[in-house]
Amino acid sequence: NTAPRPWGRNSRNEVVVPFCYLDEETRKSVRDDIILAHNHWLRSLGGTASKDSGHGIKFWEAVNKKGDPEYCTLGPGKSWNDNVAINTVVIRHLANTNKLSAPIGMAHEHQRPDRDDYVRYICKELKDFDAAFERAKRADSRMTEDALCNKPGQAKLYGFRGEDYLMGVTASALALYWPVNKVNAYDYDSIMHYPTLSGDAKEECLTNEQRCHLVRWKDPGNPNDRSVAMVKENLTPSKADIDWVKATYPW
Structure with missing residues (x-):
């Protein structure tokens, strides 16, 4: 199993x-x-x-x-x-x-199947997208942006950071893909939620949120590109993170 x-x-x-x-x-x-x-x-x-x-x-x-x-x-x-x-x-x-x-x-919060209701993710705004897509196209002329961004295994194959942003699945160390389920309320404060200003962000993201690969909707459930905010970096586990650990591994 x-x-x-x-x-x-x-x-x-x-x-x-x-x-x-x-x-x-x-x-x-x-x-x-x-x-x-x-x-x-x-x-x-x-x-x-x-x-x-x-x-x-x-x-x-x-x-x-x-x-x-x-x-x-x-x-x-x-x-x-x-x-x-x-x-x-x-x-x-x-x-x-x-x-x-x-x-x-624990799975990445931003990989939940309902993440689009809470964050905006733009794959081609990842810092390494252009270089990865060029590598992929050289290896397979039929490669598309959609396949590189959304098909499990393609990002890993071409060394693309999009691997950690696949929606609904997460990669294991054995190159398998396990489903990510939504169990509780979406948690922007989770230690497992990537921030906007990470090593994956383009320089343009610093001054223009529209050039950021990952931002949150100010009004979750009502996406509006003119109403977004950066996802902060979480350095400690959230209450929901702690509750999950204690429920999964109680004394």
């Missing part, structure tokens, strides 16, 4: 989410960010996994018997480290609180 399912529990009732850094260099460059993100989550959740905090989540770095880190791979470009369980979450690059959200099963 390839469908996503919750992490299991250990004998102490903890839901352990194992992770490893891709290699030693990755650990050196992003470990401080991971620790910061981890602490953000713990503060928001009310502390470590316990009856008092009401959640069971525990992030755990893979280590050997001596307590030294086990890296996911044996070095740059090398194979998987057999001392690390195959289901371990791989930390590859610079991380923020968002990076610890996806491994526990």
